[in-house]
Amino acid sequence: MAQAKDFQTNNKPTWCPACGNYGSYAALTQAFAELGLEPHQVVMTFDIGCNGNGANNYRLYGFHSLHGRTIPVATAVKLANNDLTVVALSGDGGGYGExxxxxxxxxxxxxxxxxxxxxxxxxxxTTGQTSPTTRLGDKTKTALVGSIDQPLNGPQIALTAGATFVARGFADDTASLKEIYKRALTHKGFSVVELLQPCVIFYDAKNIRDEYRSKIYKLDSKNWPTNNRQAAYQKAGETARLPIGIFFQEARPTFESHFKALANQTLVSRPTEKVDLTPFLKELK
Ligand SMILES: Cc1ncc(C[n+]2csc(CCOP(=O)(O)OP(=O)(O)O)c2C)c(N)n1
Ligand code: SF4
Incomplete structure (x- = not known):
């Protein structure tokens, strides 16, 4: 059975020391192992960004795509071979912006x-420009006197757009993050996990960690009603304190379940050499 290290290459990550990317990397590779997955069963698609540089560190099938394009690549991979476990990574810039x-x-x-x-x-x-989640008033290289754009709330948008699993994790709490990842990976449908990931270079390293540690609290996993979309929306909107955990989960038919042809055979395993296109071409005349 594979262990976390079997999902890790020997490359030395290029992330800055104390970057939040390390916590996510540890939690995700542990989650793969604890779910009994093997590296050849997992595909990850990566965005451009510090998070996307993780493409060098995961030992499994991967595709380092363009900025903002991790989702369509992951969608194509899943539809081509729905036997695979597919994970798309993104930053707040690539995910909510591009x-x-x-x-x-x-x-x-x-x-x-x-x-x-x-x-x-x-x-x-690209050295710390304002992104879609930058807080009002934060000074960055592209907001010299402070950001004036209202930051967006990713989990709330996911809930509004109809996502069937929405959660938030904290990169420094790898134990609970691993559990959130395991639940997301086993959810039957599109699971969204927003990761609070301290960047210690373009934020004051001590301030961002102190702030997260004082504000973050765990949702009560036994009593929180994960089937209530409106309650989840309100919870995800809290700012005085920051809840982590699974906000919402519901069962809904997956996109691929609508295609009967995918039920017994993956698209990649179907023969292509003997397909007769004549009837189809006649239809187009
Ligand atoms: C379409 C496109 N726009 C802009 C860029 C330049 N670019 C590369 S990485 C990056 C920042 C990535 O930020 P984010 O997605 O939040 O990831 P992070 O680096 O914070 O992990 C930008 C703007 C690009 N490569 N492609
Ligand atoms: S710049 Fe920030 S996000 Fe990027 S590797 Fe360094 S600490 Fe991590």
């Missing part, structure tokens, strides 16, 4: 895969 359109439609489409959005409130790889 790829915001894909994010919305993936939530309502409900392909059986997991999206992890690393929210560090900055475009970090």
């Amino acid at each position: 790829g915001g359109n894909h994010f919305l439609h993936a939530c309502r489409r409900n392909v059986n895969m997991t999206l992890i959005i690393h929210n560090n409130e900055r475009y970090s790889l």
